[in-house]
Amino acid sequence: MTELAQVEERFRRVAQASLANPHSQEAADAATQRMLEGRTTAWADLPDVETLRERAHEIRMRTISDLDRHLADFTAAFEARGGKVHFARTAEEANEYIVDVCRRVGAQLVAKSKSMASEEIRVNEALEAAGIRPVECDLGEYILQLAQEHPIHIILPAIEKTAADVAELFSAVEGAPVSPELEELAAAARRQLRKVFLSADVGLTGANFAVSKTGSLCLVTNEGNGGLVTSLPNVHIALLGMERLVPTLDDLAVLLQLLPRSATGQKLTSYTRIFTGPRRAGEVDGPEELHVVILDNGRSNLRGGRYEEMLACIRCGACLNVCPVYRKAGGGAYGPVYSGPMAAVLVPLLVGLERAPALPHASSLCGACTVACPVKIPLHELLLELRKDLVEERVASARERLGFTLWSLAWSRPSLYRASTFLARLASRLGGRFGPGRTWTLGRELPVLARRRFRDLR
Amino acid sequence: MADAESLLEQAGYEVDFPLEQVCCGQPAFNAGHRAAARRVARTFVRAFSRDRPVVCASGSCATMVAHYLPELLGCEPYEVWELSAFLAQAESTLPARNAGCSLAYHDSCHMLRELGIAEEPRRLLERSGAQLVPLPRPDLCCGFGGTFSVRQPEISVAMADEKLAGARDADALVTADPGCLMHLRARAARTGAPRVIHLATALARGANP
16 A cells, blocks of 8 residues: 555656656657547547536446445355455455465466556565566556556556667567567567467456446456456456446446546447356356455545545546646656546545645646546545645644744734735845745746735725 | 726726725635635625625636635625626627737636636637637646645646747737736746736736737
8 A cells, every 4th residue: 555655755856857858748748638639529429428427427426325235246246156256455465365366276477457456556566576477468568567667647558668668678578679660569569478368377457347236347458458368367366446336237338438438539448348257167268267356455545535536536547638737747756556636636545645745736726637537526626625634634744834824814814914915025035035935936037016006006 | 906997997887996805715725724714715705795796807716706715614605706707798898909919818727617717808808809829728727726836846837838838929928817827927037928918907908018
């Protein structure tokens, strides 16, 4: 859980590096612009996107407010089909179970499809520590794994990697030069990953949704790796965020209309897999063993309170693509896993405000995220609420709290308010030397105040 | 403020400026300091009566008063208007002070997304004779964001640069929000051009000096 945490100054420091790197800036601009246009077009093609968003929000909140029952229903249905359910309260418990299953079946190689939850619990490190080799099979994640880096975008994890970067990484694997042509790179990835699919003992995936009534898991991918990972190895383990349930297949259909459109601008992803139970007698493919690890890891903190709506998040990345702060700061600033406005809200709630105090302030509160959210999470309102908690729980510095208290004592008295606007004229020459004024003038001049105040003209 | 007053008077309204008014509390509210915000907002509420509409020459102050103040204080809502929305419904004649002037208009985030005001200021500028130059991404925040501007100064300034660059071909960049104005103008003063002016000034005196 603490893997998500970060100290106060980290956001600004990482953002500074990203701002100073023209390649990072161009990559973020290009990727977010393309995804944003994709979503806007896809939404415009829907007959009534507003009604659909409201339905999606209603489905998500109805499920979350009755989550225990839905978890019980899902578990019963999943196990009735022959699957095994394990509930993990923490990242450690989840990793322990996954490693145990792998050990029991004597696994040496685990093929993974893309999963943010697996990034969250750092399962790769846990597997490696147990002598088991995990290989990411989503192209972007595979590239990052070779580079030993973490995703900087939920949907497009490796946006900063150029063809030349990828060619270098792939060449190292092959022990022979791979040219940075797209066809060559795709062929090399296919060569390298096909071996993994065919020889992996265990397939490890996330799950975009789980259907509580039928016990089904749903996985949307674009590269087909999800299909191979879930059907070729004998054992499949799916890691499911405990909040990602929907009651019925009809409800799933509503969310599937929004997820790909909001993420990549597609009506449907290339592959949408819904699987229910392991391979049954007479079936030709599918795993013999199917496990689902349901992950809490701090999600329960959000239940029943002011932040419950954040559990509705479907990890589409739409809020990242509209966020001007994300574009400048880059995904790495928000931490090693989640990024953008959803991270600014979610991470402090998962790990505790005191462990991610900069994130609620990593936003200009412009509200673009709220407008873009397909499930209508009021992201910027939740950030406001978190800022309130930062102050009330005294995570905000004593100096900041004292500053605002003194400010309010002065500005709540009309005479002192008037005096302060008068004094501002005298003090403006000193303003750039201390505290916030000094930070302001790093890139800006101080405001030039009118020679006479409006109230004095009257 | 004087420009806003003269526009309202030209439109045939009598303007009262309560001298006991103070800030609405938004800087503290947005930074999470509710108690401080409440303290200031209470004085604000005492200064304004509810028997006539309140007009604000600031999109974000109008948002604070319209949306958050009743919740913060548990008080009755005000009839509060952002200046351009008020002037647009008044349909008064505007002198063509911006004839031959090309202007870019910057949407304040609060005004655009919380109040839904995007067309009114643009129509007013056009009625004053201005030629509008569209900004490449009018939906993007300018990077002010209250305390955000000093907590993340590098990102804040980079966002301003993008906004200012988009207004390169205009005679001036016009905005209806003093927060955006202060930030954009302060950055433009450091980097040179374009001029950044308030909507009320552009309408009352013309954008060209």
